[in-house]
Each structure stands twice: as C-alpha cells, then as structure tokens.
Amino acid sequence: MTRKVFTKLLGLFLLLLVFQAVAVQLILRRFMENLPPERLHQIDREALWAGLLALVFALPLAAWVASGVTSRLQRVVDFSRHIAQGEFSVRLNPQGGDELSAMETALNQTAERLDSNFAEIESRRHELATMLDSMQEAVVAVTAEGQVRWSNAVMQRIAGTEIRVGRPLVHSVRDPELLACIRGAIQSGEVRFGRSASLAPGKMLEINAAPLPSGGALAVLHDVTRIEAAEKSRREFIANVSHELRTPLTSIQGYVETLIEDPKPSPETTREFLSIIQKNASRMSRLTEDLLALAGVESPDYKLAVQPMRASALVQDAIESLGGIVVDSGVDLESAGAPDTCVVADADAMNQVFGNLIENAVKYGKSGKKIIVGARDAEGCVEFWVQDFGPGIASDHQERIFERFYRVDKARSRESGGTGLGLAIVKHIVAAQGGRIWVETELGAGATFHFTLPLAARPGSNSATPQLSGQA
Ligand SMILES: Nc1ncnc2c1ncn2[C@@H]1O[C@H](COP(=O)(O)OP(=O)(O)OP(=O)(O)O)[C@@H](O)[C@H]1O
Ligand SMILES: [Mg+2]
Numbered sequence: 001m002t003r004k005v006f007t008k009l010l011g012l013f014l015l016l017l018v019f020q021a022v023a024v025q026l027i028l029r030r031f032m033e034n035l036p037p038e039r040l041h042q043i044d045r046e047a048l049w050a051g052l053l054a055l056v057f058a059l060p061l062a063a064w065v066a067s068g069v070t071s072r073l074q075r076v077v078d079f080s081r082h083i084a085q086g087e088f089s090v091r092l093n094p095q096g097g098d099e100l101s102a103m104e105t106a107l108n109q110t111a112e113r114l115d116s117n118f119a120e121i122e123s124r125r126h127e128l129a130t131m132l133d134s135m136q137e138a139v140v141a142v143t144a145e146g147q148v149r150w151s152n153a154v155m156q157r158i159a160g161t162e163i164r165v166g167r168p169l170v171h172s173v174r175d176p177e178l179l180a181c182i183r184g185a186i187q188s189g190e191v192r193f194g195r196s197a198s199l200a201p202g203k204m205l206e207i208n209a210a211p212l213p214s215g216g217a218l219a220v221l222h223d224v225t226r227i228e229a230a231e232k233s234r235r236e237f238i239a240n241v242s243h244e245l246r247t248p249l250t251s252i253q254g255y256v257e258t259l260i261e262d263p264k265p266s267p268e269t270t271r272e273f274l275s276i277i278q279k280n281a282s283r284m285s286r287l288t289e290d291l292l293a294l295a296g297v298e299s300p301d302y303k304l305a306v307q308p309m310r311a312s313a314l315v316q317d318a319i320e321s322l323g324g325i326v327v328d329s330g331v332d333l334e335s336a337g338a339p340d341t342c343v344v345a346d347a348d349a350m351n352q353v354f355g356n357l358i359e360n361a362v363k364y365g366k367s368g369k370k371i372i373v374g375a376r377d378a379e380g381c382v383e384f385w386v387q388d389f390g391p392g393i394a395s396d397h398q399e400r401i402f403e404r405f406y407r408v409d410k411a412r413s414r415e416s417g418g419t420g421l422g423l424a425i426v427k428h429i430v431a432a433q434g435g436r437i438w439v440e441t442e443l444g445a446g447a448t449f450h451f452t453l454p455l456a457a458r459p460g461s462n463s464a465t466p467q468l469s470g471q472a
Pocket of ligand 2: 356359360418422423
C-alpha cells in the first residue's frame, strides 16, 4: 500500500518539475523574442541540458523524501495491524514535530488506553471465573436459544461431562427439571424454582433459574442433600420421641381414668394399677434422661475431661462399679485381663460406656450366664470389649443397632425398659474420645461389643494429646 503512496509522491514531484521547467521556458521565451533563431536554439539546448541535470539531482532527492514519508506510513499500517489482532502493547516512535508525528502520538495514547482497559476487563473476567469456580453451587448461563454461555467447575462435575460454550445445554444435560426451569425463566422473564434428584446420583439439588437482561437465563443449583437428610432425621426423631412417650402416657391415662371411675376399687386392684402407673412413669423418666444424655453428647459444646488412664484400671473400675447389676441377674462378670497401656479417656464417660454395654449384655444375653470384659493393645490404640454368650444379633440388625431408637425386638426391649438410645449415646461418647465402636456377633453364640481408645502421648514424645471435645 505504501508503495503506491511512494509512486504517487514521486510522480507528483516529477510532474511539478516538468511544469516548472515548461513555465520557466515559456517566460524566458517572452523576454528573448528579439534574439536571432540560432541563439534561441542554443538557449533551448542549454535549458534542456540544465533541466536534465536538475532531474538527475532532484530525482534521488525526491525519492529519499518520499521514502521517508512512506516508511513512517508503513509503520502506522503495521501498528494498526497489531492493534486489530489484539496486541495492545505495540507503540509508534513519533519523530519531529510534523502532523504525522502528532498522529503517531495520538495513536500511541489510544493504544495505551486500550491496553489498560483490556487488562482490566481480563482481570475482572478471571476474578469472576475464579469466584464462580470456587462456589459450592453449580452455575450455568444460557442464551435465549438455550446455548451455553458459560458454566462453572461444579456444574461440569455434576453434569459428568464437558459443557461446551456455544453448544445447546440439552446436549450435555438432559435433566428435565433443570431444562424446564431454564425454559420457564426465559419464556416468562421470571425466576423459576425446582428440585432435581436425577441430575447427580444420590444428590438432591435445588434449582433457581433467573432470566438474564440479554434474553437468556442463569441457573444456580444448590446441593440440599444434607439439609434434606438432616430434616428427615429430625422428623423421624420427633416421630419416635412422640411415639415412645405416647405409649406409657396412654397407659397411665387409662389406669388413672379406671381408678377415678371405679367408685370402690379393691386395695389389690389399686396397688396393681398404681404399680403399672409407676412403671410407665419411670419409663418416661428414663426416656427423658436418655434424651437429655443424647442431646448432651450430640451437642457441639460437649466437652470431655480427658486424661491419661491405664486400660487395666478402666476395666477394673467397670467390673467393680457394675458388679451390682450383674449379681442381681445371676450372671457372672469376669475380666479377661487388660494391659497397663495408657489411653486418653474421660473416667465418667467410660463409666457410661461400660454401663450401657454391660447393661445390654445382662438384658439381652443373660441366657449365656457369663459376661467377659477385657482389653488388649492394638495398632495405635487399645481395644476394649464386652462379651456375652446370649442369643446374639442377626446380621441385618448389626449396623442399625447404633441408630437412635433402633431395637431388634421392640416389644422385648420395651418390656425390659429399653429406649433404644443406649448404643447411640455410647457411639457418640467413644467417637468424642477419638475411638470407634463395632459389634461382632453370631446368632446363638453371643455378641461382643468392641471399642477403641487412642494411646496417651508418652512423656517426652512430641505427639500431642488429641483435641477431644464435641461430637464425632
Ligand atoms: N448384647 C446384646 N445382645 C443382643 N442384642 C443386643 C445387645 N445389645 C444391644 N442389643 C440390641 O440392640 C438394641 C439397641 O440397644 P440400645 O442399648 O441402643 O437400646 P436399648 O437397650 O433397647 O435401650 P436403652 O439402652 O436406651 O435402655 C437393643 O434393643 C437390642 O435389641
Ligand atoms: Mg441399652
């Protein structure tokens, strides 16, 4: 392009030179009209030679001036090309004080402004992308035609496939609920809500699709699986508590009404009814105590007064303090021995754990006539156990017995005053001390409940005693 400018400049210069020569010749002719023709010819020849000589000198000069202008223009053209390609860091080098250098300065300023604006837009875009990717919610934006404008990392993970920008969302996500919410938001121009259980297996997602000013929609998917589970467990808990309280309460009410309505009840009947009322009242009292205990161990504020204790001392204490319950039921309580290894434990909490386990062993396994309590060193912990030789627990109940209110034989357990909360409380206490609990059992051969406690740090060792508080 600049070659054309160069040729034009040079042509113009030559044209000017020719015009100037012709004009000079014509003027001279006017003044030399009276000269003889030979003299005129001679002057013409000399003028021609002078013109040719001037042309020889002027041509390179004109070429040099023209090439100076065109090379500066060429630099402006290159500069514009870089800017058009998005390279805003290029700059011109204005020289001299002519109009061309003023234009170069103005172009440099424009490029600088573009550079800084573009850098700001880029950094904002990165910030937004990082923010969206660090969100726990899945986010996807689509155009009015349903094509993906962008999506964050969580959305890609939930969809389980790459969600490509520019492609219809329906190609990557087939969840009808999500698509319906987005379509609804685009068509109505209003926020649409929904829930999807099929988009991510095992997850319940709450969908919130809002229309975008550009005509598309933005969908935010919030994982409410845990909230749902907590809500379900809360509902079940309330139902269980109500049910557990209603049974003894109905019984108390019935017997009290009978006594009131009977004008002359016999002393035997009165005693019998009152003893039933007392049994049900103490059952309700037991239930409220257990509920309070469970609320205590499940609370985030639950604190244990842990200290290093010998495993042998813990087993010994359990046998001594719980021997009374066992003697009354005609079962032998034996120690299988325990090492002197130090564990981190809370003495009162341990009493509660052994109390629940031994009480269960007596209640459900007394047919075995013997209960063994023991402990042994294990990998990084000490393992304690309470073993009975009763009927044992069927495999399908083994995991569930640690759940709140779960009882294998509801009627029998209730008959023996059980609320189904004992093992749930024990599980929390053991976990709060840094251990775990499980059962090994065989139908007809008894049940052994095992739990672990972490080792206490040896004097001089760097390993700190773990922080033991709150729930598991
Ligand atoms: N040693 C055992 N042998 C057989 N079954 C057992 C044994 N220990 C517990 N179970 C079963 O596990 C269920 C849950 O025990 P858990 O201690 O949580 O409740 P509970 O004994 O019924 O009531 P609570 O302990 O609150 O008085 C019991 O109802 C019982 O069916
Ligand atoms: Mg129990």
